[in-house]
Amino acid sequence: MTAPLRVLVTGAAGQIGYSIVIRIADGTVFGKEQPVQLVLLDVPQCANVLEGVVFELQDCALPTLHSVEAVTEEKAAFTGIDYAFLVGAMPRREGMERKDLLAANVKIFKSQGKALAEYAKPTTKVAIIVVGNPANTNAFIAAKYAAGKIPAKNFSAMTRLDHNRALAQLALKTGTTIGDVKNVIIWGNHSGTQFPDVTHATVNKNGTETDAYSAVGDNAFLQGPFIATVQKRGGVIIEKRKLSSAMSAAKAACDHIHDWHFGTKAGQYVSMAVPSDGSYGIPQGLIFSFPVTIDGATREWKIVQGLNFDDFAKGKIAATTKELEEERDDALKACDDANI
Numbered sequence: 001m002t003a004p005l006r007v008l009v010t011g012a013a014g015q016i017g018y019s020i021v022i023r024i025a026d027g028t029v030f031g032k033e034q035p036v037q038l039v040l041l042d043v044p045q046c047a048n049v050l051e052g053v054v055f056e057l058q059d060c061a062l063p064t065l066h067s068v069e070a071v072t073e074e075k076a077a078f079t080g081i082d083y084a085f086l087v088g089a090m091p092r093r094e095g096m097e098r099k100d101l102l103a104a105n106v107k108i109f110k111s112q113g114k115a116l117a118e119y120a121k122p123t124t125k126v127a128i129i130v131v132g133n134p135a136n137t138n139a140f141i142a143a144k145y146a147a148g149k150i151p152a153k154n155f156s157a158m159t160r161l162d163h164n165r166a167l168a169q170l171a172l173k174t175g176t177t178i179g180d181v182k183n184v185i186i187w188g189n190h191s192g193t194q195f196p197d198v199t200h201a202t203v204n205k206n207g208t209e210t211d212a213y214s215a216v217g218d219n220a221f222l223q224g225p226f227i228a229t230v231q232k233r234g235g236v237i238i239e240k241r242k243l244s245s246a247m248s249a250a251k252a253a254c255d256h257i258h259d260w261h262f263g264t265k266a267g268q269y270v271s272m273a274v275p276s277d278g279s280y281g282i283p284q285g286l287i288f289s290f291p292v293t294i295d296g297a298t299r300e301w302k303i304v305q306g307l308n309f310d311d312f313a314k315g316k317i318a319a320t321t322k323e324l325e326e327e328r329d330d331a332l333k334a335c336d337d338a339n340i
């Protein structure tokens with residue numbers, strides 16, 4: 001029998017948590033043959049809600065759910081895990097930018113980085129996705145405080161939701177379906193400065209694969225409203241729902257970990273915010289969204305190399321890099337202040 005994977009979800013009493021746990025438990029993420037031990041972490045004040053989530057998962061009668069436990073302490077949460085979905089953090093409200101959450105949320109990721117270093121197995125291969133905002137910078141901080149124990153390459157932040165939004169907008173514009181659109185890229189920060197780039201994307205229209213610019217036939221749209229729609233989508237959802245995206249965020253987190261676990265499809269890449277190795281001139285260590293391919297056998301991601309940028313793209317990438325450097329510096333200052 002396949003050994004179960006131990007999978008942690010933080011913030012499991014929250015709204016993304018509620019949508020994410022069922023996909024992990026029912027085999028959508030790790031496959032229908034892979035048993036899963038789910039560990040659900042939230043703050044002690046949410047213990048009762050968390051217990052309700054556990055009861056519901058039990059009531060789902062899922063063959064892939066080996067066990068589920070609710071915990072409110074980091075030691076119990078982080079010990080022995082294979083995968084971590086770090087969702088638990090404050091969401092923004094109308095009128096806020098994601099970086100306005102930094103002061104409140106960064107200390108959570110400092111503490112969880114330390115907990116990973118302290119409690120994860122020494123040989124850990126744990127794969128970590130940070131969803132809590134500002135996701136790139138929170139991942140940077142968690143990686144910093146886990147350094148020496150957990151390699152930085154095991155940390156990632158979620159830009160898959162932006163990637164999925166870009167796929168959907170291209171499919172809508174070209175009258176195709178999601179499966180017809182490939183290789184959009186989100187560069188940089190999960191924020192208003194991100195650069196959704198379709199220069200290398202293709203669209204299969206009526207059985208013929210063409211580049212996205214030809215398929216759309218409207219450069220002004222692709223360099224204007226398309227980019228703005230993807231950049232601002234999170235804010236628009238908050239305006240409409242009065243709550244931040246949850247169903248689409250949970251689905252994207254599951255896509256991200258599914259592809260990390262199984263690998264990307266031949267000829268396709270996905271967007272993941274990972275520690276920069278200096279590719280494309282991005283400062284080393286910054287958690288930056290790149291196009292990546294993943295080898296399902298080794299579960300190693302690689303940044304896609306050799307893509308060209310025109311001046312328009314260079315300007316966009318410079319802006320998102322600058323914002324991430326500023327966020328990183330603010331977060332480091334906040335961590336020195338955060339007495340934990």
Ligand SMILES: NC(=O)c1ccc[n+]([C@@H]2O[C@H](COP(=O)([O-])OP(=O)(O)OC[C@H]3O[C@@H](n4cnc5c(N)ncnc54)[C@H](O)[C@@H]3O)[C@@H](O)[C@H]2O)c1
Nearest residue numbers: 011013014015016042088089090091131132133158161249
């Ligand atoms: N990267 C993305 O694309 C993306 C998309 C959507 C939302 N988000 C972010 O995800 C985060 C969660 O959103 P949500 O809508 O589920 O929020 P929510 O308020 O519904 O749930 C957050 C949960 O986290 C818990 N929590 C707080 N501190 C914790 C800690 N130290 N340890 C464990 N749990 C803790 C809270 O008690 C709460 O139950 C927010 O920061 C939001 O902005 C990111």
Ligand SMILES: O=C(O)C[C@H](O)C(=O)O
Nearest residue numbers: 092133233234235244245
């Ligand atoms: O926009 C937000 O604050 C939530 C999330 O990051 C999103 O992109 O929907």
